[in-house]
Amino acid sequence: MWPLPISKKQLNKLGKRLSLHSTPEREDLLSLNQVLLAYQAILDDVKGSLDDIGLPATTRVKTTSTLIEKLRRESSMSLSRVQDIAGARIIVNGGRLEQDQVVKRIIDFFAPEHDVLPRAIDRRTTPSSGYRAVHVVIHPSGVPVEIQVRTELQNAWAQLFEGLADRWGRAIRYGGNPDQPRRVVMRLSRRRSLTRQSLMGMLTFASEEIDRIERLETYIESIRSFVSEVDSGTHKHWSLDDSGQLKPITGDDATDAMIHYRRIRRAFMETMESLLPDRRARGRLIRRHVPRNHSPTPQFVLERIHGCNLAVADLERARDEEFRHRTGATRLILDTLQRRLELGGPT
Structure with missing residues (x-):
């Protein structure tokens, strides 16, 4: 109706x-x-x-x-x-x-x-x-x-x-300029001042920074999910039994080690591609932690798994620190401008 x-x-x-x-x-x-x-x-x-x-x-x-x-x-x-x-x-x-x-x-x-x-x-x-x-x-x-x-x-x-x-x-809601765009809203120093137009530029930057922060937070969650799956043995490419040893696949240790290593190498490369935009840095990590090896031993595979876990944990800590720093700086900008607005400025 x-x-x-x-x-x-x-x-x-x-x-x-x-x-x-x-x-x-x-x-x-x-x-x-x-x-x-x-x-x-x-x-x-x-x-x-x-x-x-x-x-x-x-x-x-x-x-x-x-x-x-x-x-x-x-x-x-x-x-x-x-x-x-x-x-x-x-x-x-x-x-x-x-x-x-x-x-x-x-x-x-x-x-x-x-x-x-x-x-x-x-x-x-x-x-x-x-x-x-x-x-x-x-x-x-x-x-x-x-x-x-x-x-x-x-x-x-x-x-x-x-x-x-x-x-x-x-008009600013629809991409236009503010009224009196050159009007000064804040004195930064004797020679520098902030106009309405330049403050709008700061807001544009803050919007882009919020996007970067929230993308970074998503990356961190992906890293944590990866680590959690590996630690629990539920990751599709990490096949460890309850004692932390490689699960048998064919019954032949050499063959099983080769299959497991191919899996973890592919998983680590995929994970780094989604979490580390810098191609060179990504390549260095891959070569360091999962180098090409045509005849890996079970012990080598276990060492590589441990190294991959440490690399991902280090990346998580670095990204988390970056996330906290960027979030704090952006919140400070927004809170400062909001307080000035509530106190009667910017005008």
Whole structure:
């Protein structure tokens, strides 16, 4: 059953009139308010469903002025197809892995309930003016509702950016320049100052750094998973028995050692390729820990496994230290700018 007070055809005609007229008719504004009240009721139901599956969310329905502005900016967009009139926001405590898990839970939960399948829009690899998140669009009763899923860093960046957009003009949300781009917002020294335009450059850098940090966190999780599988003997290429010896395959020690070594060499090379972008550094590690050997002994294979584990553990520690340093520096930038915003600056 269509949940809005007017038909989809009437809704699109209403949107067209609102986008064309500089001063909307009173009747059109009243109709739009009724539509937004209906969206609010739909959104309340969505929030209840998210609460039920342990995903508490904040929600909002676009204001009349914001929606009319969007219709005028995107004149070809039909009102019934605007997917973010009603929106929910979920902030995950972890990084991208947790974000992906939450997105999957939302899709799995709402897919059986709605005729239109949920659709995920990944704005992490293709950000909009630096904004990164994953949006899931669901269609309760055929009406689009957008659920934003953000990490803490993505949310901190977005909150700061939105606060600046309210002060410096909403054009920056769509790739435009701030109002008065050369206006000084911060004195760095007697000769150096920070303008609105240069601060926007800092935010762009922070957005890119957040992307690098979250990719790095994913790499670290992959390393930890690799180490855990090796330690437990469940890795597909590491075949050790409970006593830490190579599991028999053919019954011939020499043949088994050769098969095992080929497996661990391939696994280590694949792991390093995904975790270590520097090709030369990767090559040195591979030659050091899994050199070519056409007749390895069981003892040699066990030594190589031990060496590979140490190499991966060292890489994990280095990446973890880099992750903590970059995260701390980025949080400091965002927190400093946010405090200045709350205290009345940047202006």
